[in-house]
Amino acid sequence: MRVITDVDRCVGAGQCVLTEPSVFDQREEDGTVLLLTDEVRGETAERVREATHLCPAQALSTSD
Amino acid sequence: MERRCPYAPPAEYDRIRAENPVTQVELPTGKRAWVLTRHEDVRAMLADPRFSSDRANPRFPTLVDNTPMRAAFKPSLISMDPPEHGPARRAVVGEFTVRRMEALRPRIQEIVDQAIDDLLAAGEPADLVTHLSLPVPSLVICELLGVPYADHEFFQLHSGRLLSRDTSPEDRRHSVDQLTSYLDKLIVEKEAAPTDDLLGRQILKQREEDNVDHEALVSLAFLLLIAGHETTANMISLGVVALIEHPEQLALLREDPGVTLSAVEELLRYFTIAEVATTRLAVEDVEIGGVRIKAGEGVIGLSNAANHDPAVYERPDELDIARGARNHVAFGFGAHQCLGQNLARMELQIVFDTLFRRVPSLRIAKPVDELDYKRNATVYGLHSLPVTWS
Numbered sequence: 001m002r003v004i005t006d007v008d009r010c011v012g013a014g015q016c017v018l019t020e021p022s023v024f025d026q027r028e029e030d031g032t033v034l035l036l037t038d039e040v041r042g043e044t045a046e047r048v049r050e051a052t053h054l055c056p057a058q059a060l061s062t063s064d
Numbered sequence: 065m066e067r068r069c070p071y072a073p074p075a076e077y078d079r080i081r082a083e084n085p086v087t088q089v090e091l092p093t094g095k096r097a098w099v100l101t102r103h104e105d106v107r108a109m110l111a112d113p114r115f116s117s118d119r120a121n122p123r124f125p126t127l128v129d130n131t132p133m134r135a136a137f138k139p140s141l142i143s144m145d146p147p148e149h150g151p152a153r154r155a156v157v158g159e160f161t162v163r164r165m166e167a168l169r170p171r172i173q174e175i176v177d178q179a180i181d182d183l184l185a186a187g188e189p190a191d192l193v194t195h196l197s198l199p200v201p202s203l204v205i206c207e208l209l210g211v212p213y214a215d216h217e218f219f220q221l222h223s224g225r226l227l228s229r230d231t232s233p234e235d236r237r238h239s240v241d242q243l244t245s246y247l248d249k250l251i252v253e254k255e256a257a258p259t260d261d262l263l264g265r266q267i268l269k270q271r272e273e274d275n276v277d278h279e280a281l282v283s284l285a286f287l288l289l290i291a292g293h294e295t296t297a298n299m300i301s302l303g304v305v306a307l308i309e310h311p312e313q314l315a316l317l318r319e320d321p322g323v324t325l326s327a328v329e330e331l332l333r334y335f336t337i338a339e340v341a342t343t344r345l346a347v348e349d350v351e352i353g354g355v356r357i358k359a360g361e362g363v364i365g366l367s368n369a370a371n372h373d374p375a376v377y378e379r380p381d382e383l384d385i386a387r388g389a390r391n392h393v394a395f396g397f398g399a400h401q402c403l404g405q406n407l408a409r410m411e412l413q414i415v416f417d418t419l420f421r422r423v424p425s426l427r428i429a430k431p432v433d434e435l436d437y438k439r440n441a442t443v444y445g446l447h448s449l450p451v452t453w454s
């Protein structure tokens with residue numbers, strides 16, 4: 001599964017980092033989302049889906 | 065609407081949600097507003113840019129007369145809409161990243177340990193609000209912003225007044241003036257000699273970007289101080305009461321400190337202390353939950369009702385610290401979702417873990433329904449919480 005971020009929408013709430021720190025991080029300067037990897041599978045993919053749901057700014061999406 | 069008991073949201077919420085989930089009410093100010101009670105609708109509304117946060121708009125459905133606030137301020141983050149909101153939030157959100165908060169952990173632990181020492185030294189019965197709930201968030205936010213802690217009583221007094229719905233417009237104005245002139249002076253000092261703290265770094269950042277805006281800094285400092293003082297303090301007090309009142313849950317937490325993370329989320333959901341922070345104004349016609357809301361109409365996304373929606377949470381009025389649902393809207397949702405949420409999470413985790421480990425016999429010195437609850441405040445909580453131990 002591929003992870004896609006829309007940095008323009010991101011409001012830096014960090015929900016994604018709390019959910020899956022191996023995939024998401026935040027930029028030091030402005031708190032916006034930073035992808036550590038954009039290909040995920042298995043349980044990690046599950047948690048990325050959850051992060052997509054939790055993200056308050058709808059800045060995350062996934063594709064197969 | 066009053067809470068049914070110190071814990072549960074008013075029973076009317078359940079009835080409204082079941083019968084008429086999107087409905088109109090009259091506010092104390094005489095204005096009318098829509099009330100959303102379903103989790104799904106509240107989230108949809110908060111994520112929809114067709115709802116404005118501009119509290120300066122005279123049509124904004126405020127619960128109290130906020131004219132003094134409006135007169136004193138440039139719009140702060142909570143009142144901004146795009147395109148101003150994004151850049152303004154990004155200018156500061158880097159200070160609140162998950163990693164930054166993690167780096168603060170040892171210092172917060174020290175602050176919590178010191179506060180518990182003070183509580184124990186005060187002797188029984190001691191007021192947990194005075195010795196723990198207020199000083200912890202207060203010290204943390206003062207340190208983060210670079211505000212001298214010596215002045216914290218002044219902040220606590222005025223932020224308490226601002227958040228109480230019983231404060232008269234004149235007193236509200238007075239508190240706003242006091243706080244603003246204090247912060248104004250503080251920021252002038254920091255502009256002369258920028259310090260290594262949030263406000264100092266913001267000053268340097270503004271200079272670098274050639275975007276110096278003294279007023280904006282004053283209103284940012286104001287917002288963070290108020291938000292940082294009251295909310296976490298109330299969650300600490302209420303969380304302690306709830307855990308002591310549910311001994312089987314407290315036992316779970318004691319057995320496995322790893323549960324604290326999820327316990328904190330559950331307590332946030334369960335109490336949802338800032339239930340109307342999620343108020344907005346429609347700027348276009350929008351359909352929500354099958355109802356057409358017209359441009360110019362106010363909407364209250366009742367986050368407490370949303371967080372007790374049985375469609376999302378099984379047995380929503382039960383405290384279940386293992387539930388650990390993070391999809392609650394206690395921090396709001398959408399572009400304005402609480403900036404300090406990860407700081408709040410960490411403070412709460414450290415407090416609950418440390419307090420029940422260090423003071424295992426902690427008890428409440430009064431029947432729980434006789435405690436002094438903030439029944440008429442924008443942020444729900446406790447004025448005092450007498451506790452004993454040994």
Ligand code: SF4
Pocket residue numbers: 009010011012013014015016017026031032033054055056057058059060
């Ligand atoms: S959860 Fe969403 S808004 Fe928050 S940092 Fe991640 S991508 Fe950005």
